[in-house]
Amino acid sequence: MTGDWRWPEAGWWFAEDIAQIPVEEWSSPEELVAAPAVSVLMLTYNHCRFIEEAVASVLAQRSEQPFELLIGDDCSTDGTSELCRQLQCQHPATIRLITSSENVGIHPNFLRVLLRCRAPLVALLEGDDYWIEPSKLQQQQALIGANPGYSMVASATRNRLNWLEADCRLSLNDLLRRYPIHTSSLLFRKELAIPFPRFSTAVHDSLLIAHLAQRGDCGYLNQEMSYYRRHGGGIWTGASREQRMQDTRECIAAMDSYCRGCYHQELVDREFWCYRLDWQLSSENPWGHWLASLKLLLNEGPAMMQRSLRFSLGLIVLTGWQLLLLIKAAVAQALPFRTRRLLGAG
Numbered sequence: 237m238t239g240d241w242r243w244p245e246a247g248w249w250f251a252e253d254i255a256q257i258p259v260e261e262w263s264s265p266e267e268l269v270a271a272p273a274v275s276v277l278m279l280t281y282n283h284c285r286f287i288e289e290a291v292a293s294v295l296a297q298r299s300e301q302p303f304e305l306l307i308g309d310d311c312s313t314d315g316t317s318e319l320c321r322q323l324q325c326q327h328p329a330t331i332r333l334i335t336s337s338e339n340v341g342i343h344p345n346f347l348r349v350l351l352r353c354r355a356p357l358v359a360l361l362e363g364d365d366y367w368i369e370p371s372k373l374q375q376q377q378a379l380i381g382a383n384p385g386y387s388m389v390a391s392a393t394r395n396r397l398n399w400l401e402a403d404c405r406l407s408l409n410d411l412l413r414r415y416p417i418h419t420s421s422l423l424f425r426k427e428l429a430i431p432f433p434r435f436s437t438a439v440h441d442s443l444l445i446a447h448l449a450q451r452g453d454c455g456y457l458n459q460e461m462s463y464y465r466r467h468g469g470g471i472w473t474g475a476s477r478e479q480r481m482q483d484t485r486e487c488i489a490a491m492d493s494y495c496r497g498c499y500h501q502e503l504v505d506r507e508f509w510c511y512r513l514d515w516q517l518s519s520e521n522p523w524g525h526w527l528a529s530l531k532l533l534l535n536e537g538p539a540m541m542q543r544s545l546r547f548s549l550g551l552i553v554l555t556g557w558q559l560l561l562l563i564k565a566a567v568a569q570a571l572p573f574r575t576r577r578l579l580g581a582g
Contacts, residue, residue, distance in 0.1 A: 241436045241486070243493040248431035249347055257348040258336040262321055264328035273301035274373055274423070275353035279345055280307060280363030282314045286465065291323055293366035295330065299373045306332045307363070308349035311339040316363070342440045347432060358426045361462070365420040368394060369461035376423040379455045387452030388424035388445075390417035391461040398460075406454040411445055412491060413502040414509060417454065420462035424448050433494060439487035446491045477514060477528055481536075484510045504544045508551070515554050517561060526558045 276294050280287055287307075294305050305327075307320050317335060324331040334349045350358065357380065359373060369375075372391070380389045386405075392398045400416055410416065419441040428451040435443045448454075488503050495503075518525040533555055541548050 241490045241493060243433065243490075243496070246434045246436070249343075249434055250431045251351060254344075254347045254351045254430070254432075257340055257344045258338055259334060259348045259352075260336050261352070262324050262333035262335070263331075264324075267328040268332070269302040269304060269329050271302065272304040272355040274299070274303040274357045274359055274377065275355040275426070276303060276305045276359045276361060276373075277346070277349050277353060278305060278307045278361050278363055279310070279342070279349070280312065280316055280320070281310045281339075281345075282312045282316055283363035284312070284314045284316045284319055286364040286366075287316055287319055288323070290361060290363050290366045291327075291331070293368070294361065295327065296370050297367070297373045298370045299377070301377065303330070303359075303373060304332065304354060305330050306334055306349050306353060308345050309333065309335040310341070310345040311336060343432075343435060346440060346444075347430075350426065350429060350432075353426055356426055357423055358429070359423040360419045362420060364465050365463060366465070367420070367462050369459065372421075372461040373423070375457060375459075375461075379457065380423065380425070383455055385452055386455045387428050387448045388422055389455040389457070390423070391421040391457040391459055393418040393421050394460045394463045395466065396464045398458075400456055400458060403458050404456050406449075406456055408446075408449040408453075408495075409499065409502055411449045411454060412495070412499045413505050415442065415506070417445070417456065418462065418464055419444070420464055425452075428452065435490055435494075436486075439483050442487050443490060443494075446494060450495070478532070480514065481511070481532060485536075504547050508544075508547050511551055512554060515551075515558065517558055522562055522565070526555070526562055529555050529558060 278290060278294070280290075283290070291305065291307070294303075297303065307323075309317050309320050311317070320333050320335075324333045332352070334352060340348070357377065359376070361367065369391075376389045376391070380386050383389075390406075392400070396418055399414075406416060422445070428448055429444070433443070433447060445454075484507065488507050492500055492503050515529050533551055
């Protein structure tokens with residue numbers, strides 16, 4: 237695997253280190269719900285168009301036990317911060333705003349909010365996603381409570397690929413080989429998250445899941461409980477193909493190092509799976525997509541060969557298959573036109 241990040245040289249974020257991250261809290265301590273059972277951790281940055289829907293989906297939860305919502309705003313510039321302050325004033329018993337006067341980055345923002353969660357269970361939701369099942373927290377609390385060996389639980393997410401067909405238990409091997417769960421559906425035990433590795437890559441969600449999965453399995457509910465919003469400003473959907481592939485490589489390299497090479501083959505399979513999904517031809521610009529695939533293949537050839545010869549050969553075959561599909565489509569479009577010309581000439 238490539239990448240400069242190495243484990244265990246990178247070290248840990250301990251609670252005392254996290255406490256040094258710049259932070260300001262906007263809350264009403266005298267009005268906050270006492271002893272919440274779940275802390276909902278919502279990270280946001282420039283989500284002004286979406287944050288109200290995300291917050292409303294949390295407040296709509298029907299749970300027998302109290303919960304709190306901590307919004308971690310990383311110094312947004314589009315009015316998100318001001319809107320979050322208004323929401324906190326409107327719901328002082330539930331909402332706490334965690335922010336600062338400077339941008340700290342996704343990992344520090346996550347950790348400074350996590351440190352301040354008062355509940356033993358933490359549910360994640362990005363500020364541009366939302367929940368669609370009012371009993372989400374209640375169901376997931378029951379599942380993790382009945383399974384002490386679970387470090388986390390998750391569920392199906394609408395607007396993304398869900399290939400798990402039934403309730404199940406996911407091991408570290410399952411979670412490294414693919415990306416079966418989305419963080420908008422995740423609930424985990426806070427005590428297992430800190431200390432947190434000092435990961436350098438921006439692909440925060442996969443690294444968090446890998447960290448938790450080393451401490452217990454993941455329970456899965458095959459019911460859509462969250463919605464993944466795809467938009468141009470998203471960390472992943474708004475990135476270029478080249479940036480997504482670079483982030484994928486760095487993330488997988490970091491997970492390989494963190495797992496000390498024990499799951500190298502699973503991570504090679506994961507990388508090929510990610511490439512295969514991205515290699516699917518675009519209906520808008522298929523030739524441009526194929527050329528971009530070829531460019532990525534040529535640029536990453538040496539690194540691919542180093543990781544896995546089988547992986548490299550698979551991508552070569554995949555790129556060739558794309559070309560055959562393009563030629564077939566071009567021929568199919570040309571034949572009717574040729575036929576019309578011949579009929580017109582007669």
